[in-house]
Amino acid sequence: METNILTGLIARQSARYGERAALSAPDNNGKWHDISWHNLSADVDTASAAMAVLGIREADNIATFSANRPENIVTDYACFNNRAVSVSIYATSSLEQLAYILNDASCPLLFVGNTTQYHIARRAMALCPSLKRIVVIKPIKLDEDDDTSMLWTDFMNLGRQASDEIKATVKSRTASATPDDIATLVYTSGTTGEPKGAVLTHSNYDAAMEAHLQRIDMVSDKDVSMAFLPLSHIFEKGWTYFCLVKGIKVAVNRDPQDIQSTIQQVRPTCMCAVPRFWEKVYTAVQEKIASMSPVMRMLVGMALKVGRRRNIEYARVGRKAPWWLETRYKFFDSKVFSLLRHAIGIDHGNIFPTAGAPVSPKIVEFFHSCGINIVVGYGLSETTATVACFPRVGWEIGSVGTPIPFVEVKIGEENEVLVKSPMVMRGYYNKPEETAKAFTPDGWFRTGDAGYIDDHGALFLTDRLKDLFKTSNGKYIAPQAIETLLGSDKYIDQIAVIGDRRKFVSALIVPDYTALKDFAAKERISYHSMDELVRNPRVRQLLTDRIEEIQKGLASYEKIKRFTILPKPFSMENGELTNTLKVKRHAVNRIYAKEIDAMYDC
Structure with missing residues (x-):
């Protein structure tokens, strides 16, 4: 048997x-x-x-x-x-x-x-x-x-x-x-509607384990x-x-919440994370660099240029770096990058799978330049996790990698990513109608994500199909892409882009309250509550300037024209976030309807 x-x-x-x-x-x-x-x-x-x-x-x-x-x-x-x-x-x-x-x-x-x-x-x-x-x-x-x-x-x-x-x-x-036995029911987080239990059989996991053994071949029992x-x-x-x-x-x-201390104690060589983890690390590193002496900032800048050339231009595509570049990289690795990895708690880091939301190309490039192997991937509960991830060499910045073994991917109507694989679920538990909707007539699983495949076979995601909206001027907006772009700013912790059937794009912004308090202290801004602080004109101007700078590369119709700074974060308890910290757009639109309408009334 x-x-x-x-x-x-x-x-x-x-x-x-x-x-x-x-x-x-x-x-x-x-x-x-x-x-x-x-x-x-x-x-x-x-x-x-x-x-x-x-x-x-x-x-x-x-x-x-x-x-x-x-x-x-x-x-x-x-x-x-x-x-x-x-x-x-x-x-x-x-x-x-x-x-x-x-x-x-x-x-x-x-x-x-x-x-x-x-x-x-x-x-x-x-x-x-x-x-x-x-x-x-x-x-x-x-x-x-x-x-x-x-x-x-x-x-x-x-x-x-x-x-x-x-x-x-x-x-x-x-x-x-x-192999036909059901192993797990994994309930989707339910950004829209009630949760659905993805039926994953042992044969799904058997295929997933074998596919990962083939693709993730850089790990061992020493990790x-x-x-x-x-x-x-x-x-x-x-x-x-x-x-x-x-x-x-x-x-x-x-x-x-304890991850910063536990990672220092355990010092893992591998760890799954969502992009937000690396965004926070990136912000902390950038603040540390900004506080350095001019000489040290110059040294770090040189190190990053060398690291980028060696790891992005050569190692990424499987090319051997010239001896002079390799020598300089080893110097900076021992004098700069090793100290950074030690400070994070990943001195002996091997592989750090990252998925669950879009990852900023800037962050991927930065950490790879520092010798931290972030492996961006993409998957769903319904596909027993991974559909695609970075291969060892030949990965494309901005993509979610190439399909792993046993997985077929094609682009369907409305640019939807379709998947066929022995890892795809049997269906949704007790929901035959939902199961039928999840598959095309010829058996491809509908991911609900929009994307494209480039000439190298890399998969790029553009947005969730259900998240895409059209302004009243007929322009299509991909909110996740905008949110990912702005989410890397040190003063922005959470953001929900608004604009469906509206005249222009707006946003609800949850600031990084710690960074905001530091700014207030530096600028000698007095306040008695967070609500008072976020309404301060200098705080608003700070975010206005930073948002305008970040948005320079966007088309005019994609740019956030107005925003509201919130005094409290989105939370799972209030129904604004899923258990995987994705924004529930329908809930946010309902809960903050007054604030949203105010941005369009003036």
Whole structure:
């Protein structure tokens, strides 16, 4: 019988690596500790048995509602051992979002991470007839009237005390697993409409793992990866599975807000990130350079020119640099770039996959010039993550790379990117009509993204088709491209471009409040609230000047003519952002209708 890559993976790797570290994670005091392959395998076996004790059957959907924890990985692979399905739910989900997914997937068992998620889950239980049991990973005090929940330690004790019959049942399920089994339901973040569960089978993951083994051939089991993005997102989930397949140690970062300190402690060689992470690093580096002495600024400028020539003009296209350029690059690498990488926490950086939103070419070029291998890619939940990414050589700046092995890409009507691949989902769970809409009559998956393929086979994205709008003057606008351009400015943290059926393009801008406060202090601007500060004429003039400078290369009709500075950020809690931090345009247009109308009334 054909063996699934993920089913039984941890046991196979345990036999190979034994006491070598598979994972690392912080304890409650923030001290990092390793988890060996042997111990991880034992935990997966124990959790597998515990699920069977609780009556979990083959094909049951088991949900996890938690921030990143090693236990999330344990429950995933325990599901696979039982031929059950893993359903990951974002830790920041609301009661309504949680209840919707639990009901849609009819989940009988839910794992939650902490006290906050536990209390939301208890409220959800009253709304979800299928939910029978909650397991809380963090050791907390359960409600006194709660007779349906248990702590992780008690759950694991069930597995340790399981009968030989239960253990035999799990072993039989593992042995009978097939590639057609559903592995995960990955719910889309829902920028429009309700979330949809992408049905990803083991055969989808088998193909994805093999494709990445072929394309991402620069990593080895000597690498260390930081799981920074949510494991509930297909990008981090797929990458972490790939790391486990390769034997790469995975450091599980629990709180995204702690990444600056944890990256310094762990010093990973690999890490998935969204462009916003690198935008913030870029801004911090530029501020540091600006504060240097003239001599040091000149040295850094020379280093960047040499780095760009060596890494962009030669290494990028597979050409060997002349000896004199290589010699100068080695000098600047040791005197400048190595210090930069050390300051970030990636002294021994290997590969840094980056996706989830458009990446500014300026940022890609800058970090590659510094010897930081940002590998831009593109994918969706529905395609088991990667569709395309930078190859080792020959990648094009501004593109999302070339299709990875086993993936076909073509451009359809309205320049839509279409995909055909063994990694494409089976369909949306319980949604036959939505599934039918997602495919062309001849079986190509509709990504909803507009783009083109250049003469080198590189894929370039222009925007989300649903985001494209037309001004009242009949001009088409691609808001994501404008937002990416302006988002690299140090004073702009978030931006939503407006203009559908309007006379001109406008924007709602969430400033970087820290940078804005620094500006106010430098300019001796007094204020009593953030609302007062963002309305200050000098602050407005600052942003006006910077926006005008950044927009110089845009067509007149694309330029932002008016903008409103917001005193508080867009948030998931207010429904303005998805769990992957994408702007929900319909929600923003509704919530800020008054502010938007004001920009067009004057």
